[in-house]
Amino acid sequence: MQIQNIGLIIAAGVIAIIIALFQYMYKAKNRTKKNLFFAFLRFLSVFALLLLLINPTFRKNTYYVEKPTLVFAVDNSSSIKHLKQDIQVTQFINKIKESAELKERFDIKYYSFSDVLKDTLSLTFDEKQTNISEALESLDQIYKNTNAPTVLITDGNQTYGRDYQFSSINYKQQIYPVITGDTTAVTDTKIQQLNVNKYAYLKNKFPVEVILTYSGVDDINTRFEVKSGNNTVYSQPVPFSEEKNSTVINFTLPASVAGVLKYSARLIPIENEKNIVNNRKDFAVEVIDQKTNVLLISDITHPDLGAIKKSIESNERRSLTIIKPSDVKDIEEYQLVVLYQPNARYRGVYEKIKASRKNYFTITGSKTDWVFLNREQDIYRQEITRQTEYYLPRFNPNYGTFLLDDIGFNGYPPLIGTFGEINMKSSYDALLQRNIGNIKTEEPLLATIEDNGVREAVLFGEGIWRWRAQSYLDNKSFESFDDFFGRLVQYLASNKQKSRLNTISESFYYGNSSIKIKAEYFTKNYEFDRRGNLNIVVRNKDTEASQTIPMLLKNSSYEADLSSFSSGNYDYTVVVVGENISRSGSFSILDYDVEQQLLNADVTKLRQVATNTKGSAYFMNQEERLILDLIKDQRYQAIQKSKENIVSLIDWKYLLVIIIILLSIEWFMRKYNGLI
Template sequence: MQTQTILLIIAAFIIAMVIALFQYWYKAKNRQKKNLFFAFLRFLSVFSLLVLLINPTFKKNTYYTEKPTLVVAIDNSASIKHLKQEQEVSQLVQQLEEHKDLNNRFNIRYYTFSSELNDSLNFSFLEKQTNISKTLEDLNQIYKNTIAPTLLLTDGNQTYGKDYQYTSKKYKQAVYPVVIGDTTTVVDTKIQQLNVNRYAYLKNKFPVEVILTYSGNQEVKSKFEIKSGNGVLYSQDISFSEENNSTIINFSLPANNAGVQKYTAQLIPLANEKNRINNRKVFAVEVIDQKTNVLIVSDISHPDLGAFKKSIESNERRDLTIKRPSEIQALEDYQLVVLYQPNARFKNLYDKLKASKKNYFTITGAKTDWGFINRIQNKYRQEITGQSEYYIPKFNSNYGSFLFDDIGFQNYPPLVGAFGEIKVNVNFDTLLFRTISNIETQEPLLITIEENGVREGVLFGEGIWRWRAQNYLNTQGFESFDDFFGKIVQYLASSKRKSRLNTTSESFYYGNANIKIKAEYFTKNYEFDRRGNLRITIKNTDSEATQTIPMILKNNSYEVDLSNLSTGNYEYTVTAIGENIARSGSFAVLEYNVEQQFLNADVTKLKQVATNTNGKISYLDQQDDLMNSLIQDQRYQVIQKSKENVVSLIDWKYLLAIVILLLAIEWFARKYNGLI
């Protein structure tokens, strides 16, 4: 309590004493003993009221114990079921839940993981992918400021993601891997990896790379084949030994027919092989008969041009050429022309575009000749000020020309464009708005225009190479940005008319991938309609089985997850209920379950994880030793903590009740003695 507060309380004591004595002793005509009683009551009530006005504060310490957290992360992938260990895992979890000493020592938190980390104990052992690295990263974020040793129940087989034995070096908690599955090495040959491009071009050959591996100590022979239907397209005899336990095969296959072509790669199993599933892989290639050719015309050198080239050519179905305006002869070979910061030297190119009715994409910036652009076309005009400005993008979720997702534009660096008002004289759709000095505006930064059968996109700013770099910093990859720019190129390069219902799907999916089909639905004014009622009908063309599923509104599109579909060929039709509108498509689901490619637990990597984190590896038959070592580990102690609370006297409601009681007693006593 502060000195000032103590002095105020002393002053309140004196004032209350003076008031009580003044009223009941000094002013009293007859000084009787009962006057002292009345003075005492008045002193207490006045003093209490004054103390309430002073409102002193007191510190109150409360003590409590805090147990360390024990994190139990259970592998919920299909490999556990494939190794026939699901019952053993369930029994171990049950023992953890029922172990009294362990529960008294720790607050136990249970998680399951596969491709994602889930805060639940719902086992299915049917998940198609495993990402142990991401699981460790997520747990590291959750428990970065606490003591939380981690029990990792897994076979150690990861299907995608970063190598978790290196990720574990950054993990701040001790990891205790519990090995699930057989650790005995048996004879096995398998297709370790098959690399092939997703697309190929008609009448060309596409490369295939196959990595074959062998575990065993004897010399064996086998045969590798590639089949399409019943025909063998490629075969090669393979020999393995204990020293020569892997081989890489490179070859090319012809692309003679357009469309999705399915192939089966098979390494003939040995007679005594236990797991034959990993000897066979089905893959597909989409053979296309033409390429989207994009032409960029620029009179200056700029980093944006390199970013455009990398982004556009990240899709093998597109090719990019960069030329100067003086080098342009004809445009027939290009489906899209990109005009980068046009000036007067682009006049002939504008004439060719107008004559050929070719779609084009205009990108402006600090070096754009807006006087020339304002003269050469009348779709939009820029106020000429001779100054530049920085524009931060803001995504328009109501953009309706094609299906699009926000990739985090608000965190992207600003583009540099001309300062001044932009006036668009035709119907247009805004994909990105301008944000200037943290003030959101309705002025366009990126728009698309469709007029008289010609599509044009306009980006009012340069420096988009910084967006691609920022995308890498945010996601450790360029996929989001390349997909964003690829959709713009796809829309502008297409000559299809605008439709009220559009669907997006891949031509084929692997069995371990998420199968999602998206749709966009618009009103008659081509504004995105969130009130739509869309249904998708899926038909398996092999079995003729059909099912109808409602599509769910998600952000600015409708979506359905079909990841539970079995392998086969499918046709689908998306219908807008209440409207005579439907769109159809097809896709194939290829046979492939990566979780069934494993025969043993990966003990080597799990041992390394335990070493990296100062933990300890154990096996299913050592669970008692594991629990006892955790209980006895001096690093994990129950900690007594204190919490200091500052309490104000005014919060003590009983003091007010005491004041009221004192005043009431004084009043009744005076009334009884005839003093009132």
């Protein structure tokens, strides 16, 4: 309590005494013992009322015991069931839940994981991917400020993601791996990895690389073969021994027919081989008979040129040629022309573009000659200021020319453009808009224009190489930016007329991948329509079974998730309910379950994880030992903590009750004695 409040309380007591004595002693005609009693009651009631007005505060400490958190993270992938450990894992968790000693010592939290971490223990053991590293990183963020040892129940087989053996070094908690699955080494041959490009070009040959492995001690001979339908297109004998337990086979296959070519790679199983699922792997290649050639014309050297080239050529179906405007002879062989910071030397280039009606992409910046550019075309005009400005990108969610997601543009660095107003004289669709610092403008930073059958895109700023670098910093890969730039190039390189309904799908999917078909639906003014009711009808070509699925609105597209579909060949039709508009396509799902390729638990990695984090590794039949070790470990102690609360006197409701009682007693006694 503050000293100031103490002084006020003393003053309140003095005032209450003065009021009580003045009323019942000084003014009283007859001073009796009753007057002293009445004065005492009045003193208490007045003093209590003054205390309420002063409202002093008191500090109250409450003490509680905080137990350490014990985290159980359970692998929910299908490899657990494939290794016939699903029942044992469930029984193990039940025994943990029944342990009263653990409950008394720890605050127990349960999680499951496969490709992502989930705060639920609904175990189905049917997830198709495992990312142990992602699960540990998520738990590390959740419990970064607490003492939370982690019991990791898994077979240690990870299908993708960072190597958890090394990423666990930075994990702040102790990890206790509980190893599930068979740890006995058995004789096995398998296709460890098959590498092939997704696309190939007609009348070319595409390379295939296969890594084959063997675990065993005997010398064996088997055969590797690749079939297309019933035809064997490649075959090779493969010897293995204890010393030579792996081999790499490189070969090429002809891309003789356009379309999706499906193949089945098979390593002939040896006698009495336990797991033959991992001896087969299906793959496919889409053979295309057209390659997009892009011409980039630049009169200066700039880092943007390298970023654009890398981004465009990340797709093998596209190639980029960079030349100076003075070297341009013929542009007919190119599907798209990129004009980088044009100036007066581009006059002949613009004449060729107009004559051939080529689609083009204009990128402006600090070196752009806007006097020339304003005169050369009449679609947009830039105010001439001879000054530069930094422009931040802002994604336009209403962009509807083609399907595109926000890849994090709001966090991208600014581009350098010419300061001044842009006047668009033709209809356009702004993909990105300008921000100047914290000021939002409606002026376009990146816009697409379709005028008289010719498509153009304009980027009003240089420095796009920084965007590609930022994409890598954000996502540890260039994929998101390259996909964004690739979609822009795909739109510009095509002369396909606009349609009110477009669909996006791959020609084939692997069975362990996410299978999503997207559609974009526009109004008659070609503005994205969020009010549409779209259904997709999917038909299995092999069984003739069909299924109608509603498509959900997600960002600027409609989407259907078909990841639960089994392998096979499918046709689909997207229909707009209430309108005579539909689009059809087809795709294939290749049979592949990476979790079934696994034969044993990865004991070595899990033990190393325990060592990295100062924990211990256990097997499924050692639950009693695990419980005992956790209880005895002195690193995990309950901590007594205190919490200080500041309580105001006005919050104490009983004081008001006391005041009412005092005043009531005083009134009743005075009434009884005839003083009222």
